[in-house]
Amino acid sequence: MSLAFLLSLANILILAAAQLRPGFYSKTCPDAEYIVRRVMKKAMEVEVRSVASIMRLQFHDCFVNGCDASLLLDDTPDMLGEKLALSNINSLRSYEVIDEVKEALERTCPEIVSCADILVMAARDAVVLSGGPNWQVKLGRRDSLTARQEDSNEIMPSPRANASYLISLFNKFNLSIKDLVALSGSHSVGKGRCFSVVFRLYNQSGSGKPDPAFDPRYREKLDKLCPLGGDENVTVDLDATPEIFDNQYFKDLVHGQGFLNSDQNLFTNEKTREYVKQFSANQSEFFRAFVEGMIKMGDLQSGRPGEIRRNCRVVNFRSLDILLDDEGK
Structure with missing residues (x-):
């Protein structure tokens, strides 16, 4: 593992977790958690395996630069994202369920609930709907403006790991x-x-x-x-x-x-x-x-600038322009 990547891990600060809290959307989108669970339950009725897939998305997202939904970004001509990283390709699935959750939330509370928070809520609901424990999730994350396949390749373990x-x-x-x-x-x-x-x-x-x-x-x-x-x-x-x-x-x-x-x-x-x-x-x-x-894994945050994506697969156009301007300076 490279020194540069180890240094980037140091930026994933537990201190940022102090900004997260249960009930974050109680005023701006009070039905947020209900909507997530409703869509998850419907997805489970269609395919039971989907809940297991959703559960693991949080782990694959949070370990790479914190819980910021960078995992959900599709590749672009200028960016290779994390979906095709070695530990993710042909392994992770059910991204379309997250899309359905996001669409349902955008209809009720447009541009309010982050994709990063959706991943955490959906992972909790996947456990509950499969017969596991329930718990309060801390919310208030923002979505990353970019993703790097190299970061995922550096950190995510293979099935052969001991x-x-x-x-x-x-x-x-x-x-x-x-x-x-x-x-x-x-x-x-x-x-x-x-x-x-x-x-x-x-x-x-x-x-x-x-x-x-x-x-x-x-x-x-x-x-x-x-x-x-x-x-x-x-x-x-x-x-x-x-x-x-x-x-x-x-x-x-x-x-x-x-x-x-x-x-x-x-x-x-x-x-x-x-x-x-x-x-x-x-x-x-x-x-x-x-x-x-x-809960501890959900506290991992990068501290980098973020946004509330309207579509979990792509950054908002205005945010992309700002990001490109900053990189060009």
Whole structure:
């Protein structure tokens, strides 16, 4: 990781979180949270998997220069955004659900609710609608004026990441080992592609052999779903209850049935193992830790100038002109 990028991480200040607060739109758009949840519920009825996708958008947005909806910007002739970054391409999805939320809010409260806040509200609602805990979200973020694919490539981990790397990464954002394990519990819902597991099945660490941490019966199941040379876009459940937000994910890790290397390594690593055991045995404790981690992650802010986008995929034209003028000085 480059020195320049590490220095940019230092600009993600927790101090900026002091400006965020629950009920931020209580006067300017009192129905904001109701509207977000209504659209999310409709999206879930159409496709259950969409809620898992929305849940992960917050993580992929907030870790790259703070929670500013830079992730949602489409590429332009002058800007390569984050959607096609290595950890996002063919992985992140359901951007159209965010578009639907934004359109509904613009009809009721035009130019009031930021896309960055929509991501945080929608992620919370994805958890709740899947059977997980509810909590008050702090709001008041502004949307970034630009995005850089390089920033996402520098910071976002791959499915092959091990717990030691993830501990170091989370520490850079003042997120603890407990936060790491709890937030990994977002994999309690949803699916992953065979692309993300074939190396574990057939060539772990270049050994030409499967990961020894696999439960043999689970490995046999994955062998059939993800055969060597097969279609790597086939999707597999991330845990045994992929449509319910619960602590089954941690129970699966204890039994060697984690799908991703970054999942299963949480149990094989001694620094993270105790939290996996704790959450597998106590769902309430997992829920409490997950909420705490989501709030802390939502506090990550860049402190850079922002706006309220009218369309989450593009910056407002006037703001773009100002940005280009500043860069030309």
